[in-house]
Amino acid sequence: xxxxxxxxxxxxxxxxxxxxxxxxxxxxxxxxxxxxxxxxxxxxxxxxxxxxxxxxxxxxxxxxxxxxxxxxxxxxxxxxxxxxxxxxxxxxxxxxxxxxxxxxxxxxxxxxxxxxxxxxxxxxxxxxxxxxxxxxxxxxxxxxxxxxxxxxxxxxxxxxxxxxxxxxxxxxxxxxxxxxxxxxxxxxxxxxxxx
Numbered sequence: 001x002x003x004x005x006x007x008x009x010x011x012x013x014x015x016x017x018x019x020x021x022x023x024x025x026x027x028x029x030x031x032x033x034x035x036x037x038x039x040x041x042x043x044x045x046x047x048x049x050x051x052x053x054x055x056x057x058x059x060x061x062x063x064x065x066x067x068x069x070x071x072x073x074x075x076x077x078x079x080x081x082x083x084x085x086x087x088x089x090x091x092x093x094x095x096x097x098x099x100x101x102x103x104x105x106x107x108x109x110x111x112x113x114x115x116x117x118x119x120x121x122x123x124x125x126x127x128x129x130x131x132x133x134x135x136x137x138x139x140x141x142x143x144x145x146x147x148x149x150x151x152x153x154x155x156x157x158x159x160x161x162x163x164x165x166x167x168x169x170x171x172x173x174x175x176x177x178x179x180x181x182x183x184x185x186x187x188x189x190x191x192x193x194x195x
Contacts, residue, residue: 003073005102005128005160006117007044008036038099040073046130046141047096049172059095059132059141075131077144077161077182086142089131090179094172095141096163097128103194106155117194118152120162120187129161129171129181144182151188162186 038044040062047054062071063085072085080086101119120126132141144161152159163171164187170177 003040003103005038005097005099006036007038007098008100036100037103040071045098046132047098047168047172048132049094052173054096054172057095057132057139059139061141061143063133063140063142064135071140072142074145074158075142076158077129077146080131080144080182081179086131089133090182091175093132094178095130095132096168096172097130097141097143097160099126099128100124101126102128102160104152104156115194116155116191118159118189118191121190123165127163127165127168129163146184146186149185149188151191155191159186159189162189 038061041060043058043060045056046059048057049055062073064071075083075086080090101117104116104118106114106116129144130141131144132139134140145158146161148155148157148159161182161184163181167177167181171181172178
């Protein structure tokens with residue numbers, strides 16, 4: 001968890017605007033718009049801090065693992081401060097990953113795989129806490145996860161560290177508040193079966 005997320009509706013138009021504005025920066029000059037479903041290793045817009053303001057940036061989803069083809073797409077919020085790969089990024093590499101929701105899968109009694117979309121009730125945009133950094137000249141991000149709350153725990157034991165809109169600036173700009181946010185239980189989410 002979280003292995004896929006979604007960007008749809010008006011937010012997809014915003015994503016396209018960010019892509020157009022940033023894809024000519026030389027690093028991602030050949031980025032192309034894909035489906036609304038985001039997969040690990042996709043390049044997506046996230047929000048970072050720059051001079052006390054929000055700055056959209058295009059980053060690749062997943063920290064590369066030395067000598068392996070797989071990437072670290074999630075980091076446990078409870079232990080991030082203890083892990084060398086993440087602890088430094090908690091000080092100078094916090095980011096916000098905007099999306100419409102994220103996906104999880106389960107099986108019903110007939111072993112049919114069911115795909116669920118989790119969203120923030122009453123909101124069109126969900127904000128997930130993330131970390132970012134440079135790896136061999138490529139800017140990458142990972143999504144922080146927390147113990148699942150009651151809205152998802154029957155499907156998965158982990159969930160993204162979802163940030164309510166009211167604490168977005170605390171996460172990006174306030175080190176002490178960010179440390180507290182790592183220990184918060186994420187808000188309750190809505191779910192629907194996805195096609």
